Amino acid sequence: MVKSSEIISIVDNGDGSIKLTIDCVPNRAVANGMITSIIDIEKKRDERTEVETRKHIDNFEVRHGDFQEAINNIRYTVWDIITLDEYFERKSTKPYYLRRKILIGWIDLLETSKVVMVESREIKTLREAMEHFLEALARGLEGTILKSATDGWKDGKPSYQVKLKMEVDVDLYITGFNYGTKGTKNEGVVSSLVCESSDGKVVTNPQGLNEDMMKYITENKENLLGTVVECKCNGLSHNSEGEYSLLHPRFIELRDDKTIADSLGDIMLAENMVKGVIS
Numbered sequence: 001m002v003k004s005s006e007i008i009s010i011v012d013n014g015d016g017s018i019k020l021t022i023d024c025v026p027n028r029a030v031a032n033g034m035i036t037s038i039i040d041i042e043k044k045r046d047e048r049t050e051v052e053t054r055k056h057i058d059n060f061e062v063r064h065g066d067f068q069e070a071i072n073n074i075r076y077t078v079w080d081i082i083t084l085d086e087y088f089e090r091k092s093t094k095p096y097y098l099r100r101k102i103l104i105g106w107i108d109l110l111e112t113s114k115v116v117m118v119e120s121r122e123i124k125t126l127r128e129a130m131e132h133f134l135e136a137l138a139r140g141l142e143g144t145i146l147k148s149a150t151d152g153w154k155d156g157k158p159s160y161q162v163k164l165k166m167e168v169d170v171d172l173y174i175t176g177f178n179y180g181t182k183g184t185k186n187e188g189v190v191s192s193l194v195c196e197s198s199d200g201k202v203v204t205n206p207q208g209l210n211e212d213m214m215k216y217i218t219e220n221k222e223n224l225l226g227t228v229v230e231c232k233c234n235g236l237s238h239n240s241e242g243e244y245s246l247l248h249p250r251f252i253e254l255r256d257d258k259t260i261a262d263s264l265g266d267i268m269l270a271e272n273m274v275k276g277v278i279s
Contacts, residue, residue, distance in 0.1 A: 006150075008096065009132045010079050010120040012143045012163060021116075023073040027140030030238050034064050038071060063242050078103060079118035082153055090155035097149040122149070133164045137275060142234060142247065168270050170231045170246065172197060173261045177221050178205060190218045193251065195229060201264040203239070204246040206231045213251070228255040235271050 025031040041056050048056070057067045064070060081103040086092040092099065107115055123129050123146075133144045148160035176194030180186025191214060192205050206229065209217065217224060230253050233246040244264060262270070 006097075007123050007129070008100070008120050008147050008149050009123045009129055010118055010145045010147060011136055011141055012145050012165070019077050021075050021077045022070060023075060025073075027238070028142055030064075030140070030242070033239055033242070034060075034070055035074065037064075038067075038074075041067075075113070076115045077118050078107075078115065079120070080153065081106065086153070092153040094152060095150045096147050096153070099153065129164070134275065137166060137235070165234050166271070166274050168233055168235055168267070168274055169252070170233055170249075170267055170270070171228050171255060171258060171260075171262045172202070172204070172206075172231060174224055174227050174229055175203075176225075177217065186214065188218075189214050190221060193217075193229060195231065195249075196261075197244075197263050197267065198261040199263045199265075202236070202244045202246065202267060204231075204233075204249045206246075206249040206251040208250040224254070228258040228261050229253070230255050236267060 020031075020035050021028075022031040022034060025034065037056075037060050041053065041060065045053055060067050060070075079100075080096070081099055082092045086094075104117055107117055121128075121132060123132065129144070129146055136142070136144050143163065143165040146162045146164065151158070151160040172195035174193055175196045177190040178192040178194065180189050180191040191209060192207050193209075194203070194205055196203050229251065231246065231249045232252055233249040235247050237245050237247040239245045246267075
């Protein structure tokens with residue numbers, strides 16, 4: 001029986017309840033890039049010639065290994081289950097330990113390796129929570145989520161569920177601009193930035209510009225190229241090409257007082273320092 005004091009620490013897959021993952025690829029950013037490439041290749045088979053498709057597969061295999069093996073290792077990773085009525089009511093009174101038990105039962109009935117339960121462990125202390133969190137970070141995962149075993153579910157951010165993530169401040173150069181989607185109110189307005197580290201080894205697109213900042217950057221973009229911008233992120237990641245990027249980069253402010261951006265080494269050092277402080 002699960003006691004009221006017990007908390008379940010769950011590996012964060014990057015969204016609310018489900019995620020495609022790849023066995024033997026613990027780094028979520030790398031796995032996400034592989035899955036994105038696989039979806040693109042398979043979705044566009046009818047639009048491309050056989051030679052074009054083969055070229056894309058060859059490029060994939062240079063970076064990630066055998067294409068078909070990667071497909072075979074894709075898993076549908078889940079961590080919660082609710083009924084259709086509960087979904088429309090946007091809440092469930094069933095405690096998580098019971099929902100979890102039901103979910104494990106359904107997975108067993110499926111008799112397939114394609115659907116798996118997310119990695120988790122029961123914890124009772126803050127130390128145990130932080131140890132699991134640091135283990136997840138060390139494996140290239142995003143973090144963990146602490147869920148009360150005895151509480152229900154509701155749509156939103158309940159107080160009995162806490163997400164543990166690493167946050168790192170990074171200074172980057174502005175090297176380009178992304179405009180809003182055509183047909184939206186931000187069409188023709190810069191809605192996000194293209195930024196690089198001082199050595200060009202980290203490329204990312206910080207989000208989170210408010211309307212005033214979008215307007216200012218759009219009107220002054222020529223003068224802002226090369227300006228240092230402060231971003232906050234959840235650590236280093238890799239894009240679909242295997243190049244260094246940032247995990248969930250958010251724009252903080254323009255740094256007119258700085259002229260030198262961080263290098264890849266600087267960002268790695270900052271990330272390791274945060275991990276050290278946490279531990």
